[in-house]
Amino acid sequence: MKKGILLIMVLVAFLACKNDSKSKESSESVENQEEKTEKQSDGLVLMKGEFVYFADAAVLQTNSNSIYGVVIDDKMHELDKMAQHYKKEPTDYVNVEIRVKIIPKPENEEGWPFRVEIKEILKVDKSQIEDEVIKLGSE
Template sequence: MKKINFIIILTLILFACKNETKPEVNLEENRSKSYDESDGLVTMKGDFVYYDNAAVFQTSNEIYGVVIDENLHLLEKQVKAFKKEATDMVPITVRVRKFEKAEGEEGWQHRVEIKEVLNVEAPGPNNNDVIKLGN
């Protein structure tokens, strides 16, 4: 009986002393964390374009002006890899703070401030929504 108790205690000690190293944060963990947190931010998916100091985020039913800050510039660096032309829209998933524009201010009525980038995707190959003007 003493041997069985000793083996059980030894097994518990070995499992309790396991060295755990923190893995690097990956996108999937961030995504699941983002959907579960209740910090007032909203997870949104849509198309993004930043051109000539103006940033627009378009979802399936709304268009938002994007606050130009450090997070926007970080997103733009990730998006550049998927753009063929400067005006191409790229599908993204982000966590944002939504708000209305200030009274008397120019721009889109609805605004978003990007807090976290969850995913940047390549535009679909059949996306021919571009209108080009030429001389």
């Protein structure tokens, strides 16, 4: 009888520890994903990263090194207009904080697997990364 009770207690303790490790793993994976907005019910995601628009291509690289194509629409052009104040060269990145809708890329098009459609622009700032660019030319 005592062995049966001891066995049940060990199993309960084991299962409790197993569930605890799963919840830790799932909370860590959520932290690694893009941050959710405060308004979680609207389906939008808060993304922070570097944005560039050049030659009819718009790209967002997040802080977790994920890269997304950006849907070119009025909101994207509004963001690009705001970004012009922080750029020295047309190919410079700017730091942005935006709320987006993530959509899969159409199968018949090239590019990254997911695109983002900008719904709200929260912050635009100069990129902290200073790339060394060598320019060729005569002065």
